[in-house]
Amino acid sequence: MPTLVVVQSESFFDPRPVYPFINPDVLSAFDRLREQSWQTGALNVPAWGANTVRTESAFLTGLTPEHLGVHRFNPYHRFARETHIPGLVAELKAMGYRCVCIHPYPAGFYRRNEVYPKMGFDAFYDIQHFSPEQKCGQYTSDEAVADFAVKLLENTNEQMFVYIITMENHGPLHLESQPEGPLSRLYTDIPDTNASSDLSVYLNHLQNADRMLQTLQKALIQLPRPAVLGWFGDHVPIMEQVYEHYGYPSGQTEYLIWRTFSTDTPQQADLNVDELGVALLDALVCRIGE
Numbered sequence: 001m002p003t004l005v006v007v008q009s010e011s012f013f014d015p016r017p018v019y020p021f022i023n024p025d026v027l028s029a030f031d032r033l034r035e036q037s038w039q040t041g042a043l044n045v046p047a048w049g050a051n052t053v054r055t056e057s058a059f060l061t062g063l064t065p066e067h068l069g070v071h072r073f074n075p076y077h078r079f080a081r082e083t084h085i086p087g088l089v090a091e092l093k094a095m096g097y098r099c100v101c102i103h104p105y106p107a108g109f110y111r112r113n114e115v116y117p118k119m120g121f122d123a124f125y126d127i128q129h130f131s132p133e134q135k136c137g138q139y140t141s142d143e144a145v146a147d148f149a150v151k152l153l154e155n156t157n158e159q160m161f162v163y164i165i166t167m168e169n170h171g172p173l174h175l176e177s178q179p180e181g182p183l184s185r186l187y188t189d190i191p192d193t194n195a196s197s198d199l200s201v202y203l204n205h206l207q208n209a210d211r212m213l214q215t216l217q218k219a220l221i222q223l224p225r226p227a228v229l230g231w232f233g234d235h236v237p238i239m240e241q242v243y244e245h246y247g248y249p250s251g252q253t254e255y256l257i258w259r260t261f262s263t264d265t266p267q268q269a270d271l272n273v274d275e276l277g278v279a280l281l282d283a284l285v286c287r288i289g290e
Contacts, residue, residue, distance in 0.1 A: 001096065002261065002284060003153060003227040004161045005216060008056060009142075009209050011169045011202070012233030013253040019199070019246055021189040026207050029214035030231075033258050038228075038283050039267040040256040043276065046072070048251050049238035053110045056165065056234065058274040060119060061087035080114040088277035089120035089161070095284075098122050098158045102149055103165040104130045104140030121163075125152075137176045137205065139167035142212040150219040159225075166212070169205035171238055179204035195245035202237055217258070226261035228283050232276060257283050 014030070016022045024031075034040050046065050047054045057075040058064065065072040079085050089099050100123040107113040107126035116124055125148065127140070134144035145166055153160065178200055183190050186203040213231060220227035233253030243249070255271065257280060271279060 001159050001225075002259070003159070003220065003223060003225050004092070004097065004230070004280065004284065005149065005153075005164065005220065005227065006162070006230035006232075006280065007164045007166065007212070007216070008052075008059070008232060008234050009169075009212075010052070010166045010234060011171065011237035012206070012209055012231075013236050013249065015199075015203075015206075015249065018249045021187055021191060022203065023184070023186055023188050026186060026203055027210050029210045029217070030254075030256075033213060033217060033229075033231075034256050035266065037256040037258045037266045038262075038286075039269055039279055040254070041268050042250075042252040042270040043232050043255040044270070044272045045233070045235055045251070045253055046273070047235040049235060052165075052234045055273050058272075059232075059276055060089060060163075061085065062274045062277055063087075064272070064274050074110075076110045076112065076115045079118065080111045082118055085115065085119045087119060088280070089116075089163075091277075091281060092161045093120040096159050097161040098156075099161045099163070100125065100152070101163045101165065102129075102145060102152075103127075104134075104145055104167050105165075136168050136208060137201070139170055142166050142168045142205075142208045143215070146212040146215040149216065153219065153223060166209065168208060169202065169237065171202075173198040173201040173237065173239065176201045191246075193245060195241045197241075198239045199242045199246075202239060220260055223260075227259070228280065229256075229258045230276070230280050231256050231258075232273070259283060 045055045068075050071078040092099055099121045101121050102125045104127050107124050130140045134140050149162055220229055232255035236249050
């Protein structure tokens with residue numbers, strides 16, 4: 001059975017179609033991997049700018065806002081009262097996977113420390129496993145999280161599901177200084193308005209997310225076990241001045257599912273985030289059939 005790594009990338013979406021003055025190379029690794037993926041497309045998520053837990057819960061449980069009713073805004077408050085929470089993790093446990101989460105933030109936030117064991121997670125690596133020196137901006141860097149995940153995978157022979165929730169691009173973006181280095185790495189036509197300041201900070205972190213994707217791809221190729229990599233954004237970022245000046249995105253994010261063990265012609269399919277877990281299971285089942 002393949003190793004399964006899924007990254008819920010903080011505030012990840014592709015802003016280039018909305019803002020054509022952005023340097024296409026900002027997401028060069030994402031572009032390459034998307035061309036090689038088993039399945040890719042736009043992702044409909046229930047959150048905008050914040051409330052990561054809404055997207056996260058839909059991915060892990062398959063439950064829609066309509067299913068959750070009044071609990072849609074904080075589903076883990078309800079789930080903490082349950083004894084067992086069916087969903088993707090429980091399915092993978094039944095298939096023999098050891099399931100772990102890496103999230104560089106306190107485990108008690110959103111009561112994840114109570115909910116995750118009931119979903120079936122075997123371990124939760126939270127902020128205690130990272131140091132302040134590993135920050136990029138306000139939060140732990142995507143690079144540090146990628147390195148932690150790679151070491152975890154390299155030091156085990158177990159059949160693993162690694163669920164990664166990043167934090168680097170969380171914001172508020174206006175609290176950070178403008179990125180160092182030439183802005184030409186972020187823009188083909190550099191905006192001349194103060195409205196772009198949050199966008200520059202965002203793109204700098206987005207480029208780091210892109211490097212994280214490349215790091216994970218290279219590491220999974222080197223593993224003795226075949227691997228499946230899933231990647232998706234939880235919501236678009238909060239950049240109100242940018243949106244008011246340059247235009248609003250749709251609110252959709254992007255996802256991809258890539259595999260080491262076959263040369264795939266990408267299937268294009270737009271999904272709701274509550275359907276993404278099923279698509280990942282399909283990618284694993286295809287491996288069993290081969």
